[in-house]
Amino acid sequence: MCVRFLLKTGIEELxxxxxxxxxxxxxxxxxxxxFYPAQSVPVVLEQKSRVITLARWGFNYSSKKKVVVNARAETILDRPMFKDAARYARCIVPANLFYEWKAEGIGKKVRYRIGLQDASIMSLGGLYKLSFDKDLGPQLAFVIITTDAEEGVREVHPRMPLIIKEEWVDMWLNKDTPVELVEEILSAKTGAKFTVERCEDAINNKIKEGMYGEQMKMF
Incomplete structure (x- = not known):
């Protein structure tokens, strides 16, 4: 799962x-x-035109104020919570790095930062929708799609964010892209080379994954 990522690229470059x-x-x-769940994050989406806008990370789920922050690529076209957005409301979440936690010993998880060797910006695949908050009113919300980890990442964690390759970006953002092509992107491997680094403060940074881990199992 993905519950934390880094973005430091300026808006002009994005x-x-x-x-x-x-x-x-x-x-x-x-x-x-x-960036963490429930924060407002810059995302790229395409409606009448291609825009960068802020969206809150996480779909509201149930009456217990839980939020869903990830969606599995293998099931989003079928799950009621995601299937409409998977067809018509896809977005890109720009990131420079994402973080995963690796179990190392009993009760201990260690944080790793993961990036691309040949690019500074990663395009994480996401879904968006309009969400309603009783205090804040209507808000744009998004989730990050996850998939099986590729070589270089799976040694740390079995899942990773779906990465949209540069040549897939236009198809991914276009709501009229046939579902068959969407399925191909969801199941494709990038073949990318990754940088994987253990964080110096790794042992003390396992809280965020634990906060969201249980509620995500059903998705």
Whole structure:
């Protein structure tokens, strides 16, 4: 699962990288750094035009104020919570690194930072929808899609975020892309080479995964 990532690339570079036509006001002033569930994050989506906007990380789930932050690539086209967004509301979550936790010994998880060897920006596949909060009103929300880990990552964790290759970006963002092509992207491997580094403060940074781990098992 993915419950933490780093984004420090500036908005101007993101605009160039994704050929974005407009940037919402809030996204222009986003705070670079690590992002966690329930925070507002810059995402790239395409409606009438391609935009960067802020969206809250996590779909609301049940009356117990739980949030779902990840969706499994293998099942999103069938699960009621995700199937409409998987067909018509896909987004990209830009990231420079993501983090995974590896079990090392009894009761101990160690944090690793993972990036691409040949690119500074990763395009994480996501889904978005309009969510309603009784205190904040309507908000755009998103989840990050996960898939089986590729070589280089699976030694740390069996799952990883779905990475959208550069040549897939236009198809992924286009709501009119046939579902058969969406399925191909969901099941494809990037063949990318990854950098995997153990964090110096690794042992003390296992809280975030634990907070969301149990509620995600059903998805």
């Amino acid at each position: 605009v160039r990288n994704y050929r974005v036509e407009s940037v919402d006001e809030g996204a222009n002033a986003y705070r670079a750094g690590d």
